[in-house]
Amino acid sequence: MADNDNGAIASTQTAEEKKRFRSEIEFPYADLESAVDVAKTINVKAGSSCEVEELAAWMGQSATGGTFRTRLGAAKMFGLIEGAQGRVSLTPLGHDVLDSAGAAPAARVTAFLNVQLFSAMYEQFKARTLPPPPAIERQVVELGVSPKQKDRARQTFMKSAQYAGFIDASTGRFVKPGIVQREEAPPERREEERRRDGGNDGNEPPGLHPFVQGLLKELPKAGSIWPEDQRQLWLDTASSIFKMIYKEPERERKGMFAKKNPDEAE
Structure with missing residues (x-):
């Protein structure tokens, strides 16, 4: 019986000792600046999302290496990236932390x-x-x-x-640093600016005609396959749209200076 008690005590002590070597509160093994570098690499190389193996290669590291996994885990813990099924994507916070405009x-x-x-x-x-x-x-x-x-x-x-x-x-x-809050335009002004910019959602340059915006949205992603016949169809459509929405100054000038028919009334 005593042996059993001693065994239980020894088992408890072993468990407690193991517990002492395992952190019970989360912290990253890489600092915030290193995590921002991960987000910056994704943004520069892929925009918003990429494969984990691609990211490791861009950073000159092995996808299974300890250094890379440490930095990847830190970026996730800071909330800059999220990932599933071998892909990682920037979170809204990850985009903001790279925003040179003030965010x-x-x-x-x-x-x-x-x-x-x-x-x-x-x-x-x-x-x-x-x-x-x-x-x-x-x-x-x-x-x-x-x-x-x-x-x-x-x-x-x-x-x-x-x-x-x-x-x-x-x-x-x-102490938490003081952050100058960017002035947020009232909803009425944002709507007015949106209408002035042609109704686009910020993905197209302001002032474009809606037909041109729609045309640009039909462009395939760079690097993808675009058959010649479909490319020609897009160009023909663009030509038709441009003729409809843009003026031709040379033709107008010729019309303005054309000689009138003598029989026409003044």
């Missing part, structure tokens, strides 16, 4: 706080100066990080915080 700073803040550990650390230390590295490591362990992973967790936390702008340059405090 990127706010997107980096959102991505940083998407990570469970980083969000918990923000709640713990917001508006305060972060403690020295050993104290940060003790705190992440208290929050659920495995002691064996505390150094990695601290490094990705600090690098990501700096990249997202959470470390105030003047005071050194851990």
Whole structure:
């Protein structure tokens, strides 16, 4: 009986020891800047979506390698990409974090706080100066990080915080950066602009005639197969549309300066 008790105690201790080496709170093994590089590669090479193997090749890595899988997992954890069945796609946040027009700073803040550990650390230390590295490591362990992973967790936390702008340059405090909100036009003005732009949804240049917009939508994707007869049909259709919606200045000028028939009344 005693042997059984000792065996149960030993089994419990083993389980507890194993538990100590497994983190109970999510954090990425790569920092936010590395995750943004993944999103940028997808955007530059494929627009919005690609195969995982393609992405790995573009990044000069193996699709099954640890470095690539680490960066891919980080990009997912930050909320920049999503994937299924061997494909990865940029999320709306992934597009925003690459937006040079002004959405990127706010997107980096959102991505940083998407990570469970980083969000918990923000709640713990917001508006305060972060403690020295050993104290940060003790705190992440208290929050659920495995002691064996505390150094990695601290490094990705600090690098990501700096990249997202959470470390105030003047005071050194851990604080959410101020984001200037872009002015959102009222619905009435947006509708007016949409009508002025020919009713397009932002995928075509403004001011195009609806017939031309429809014509452009019929263009196959670059690199796809487009038989010669179908290509000629598209060109013939385009020619007909252009004749209908555009004027011919040369012909008009000739008509304006043509000699009148002497028999015509003034």
